[in-house]
Amino acid sequence: MKQKIKGTGHLVVNGDITINTSRSKASFYRRIYVAYLIDSGINTPKELLDATKMPRRTLQDTLAALGEVGIQAERSGGTKNLTYQIVNWGAINKDWIENNLQHVIDVLE
Incomplete structure (x- = not known):
């Protein structure tokens, strides 16, 4: 079970592990994730919002x-x-995003 502590960048996994994600890292991941979606054909504002x-x-x-x-x-x-x-x-390696997509999504949740 994962639970995000709002506004802190901390993620609690199974009640005892905390992973700290900096705001700048989350911002970077958000940008590359949106770019990945656009490149994958999810390229309208409505599709991206969904x-x-x-x-x-x-x-x-x-x-x-x-x-x-x-x-x-x-x-x-x-x-x-x-x-x-x-x-x-x-300079962004698109293959890295594809290979680490689940990690990127987990950080952004």
């Missing part, structure tokens, strides 16, 4: 900050048919 369960504003901020970690994303379409596409991963 997949991540993020608040809309958090998703907007995350999308706007992809460039800060070297990921280049392009927007296309209008308000009702907006989509995103990853154009360049920069």
Whole structure:
């Protein structure tokens, strides 16, 4: 059983193990996770909101900050048919994300 202690970055597993995740690490993981989803075809705001369960504003901020970690994303379409596409991963290793996807998701839960 996992339980997150709200606002601390701590995760309690089976009542006795605590894992501390820094806010900057969680922010980085959030960015690469969203980029991974976009690259996997989950590339509209609605699909991203449904997949991540993020608040809309958090998703907007995350999308706007992809460039800060070297990921280049392009927007296309209008308000009702907006989509995103990853154009360049920069220094991010997409294979690492695929191989560690469950860990990334666990950190973000």
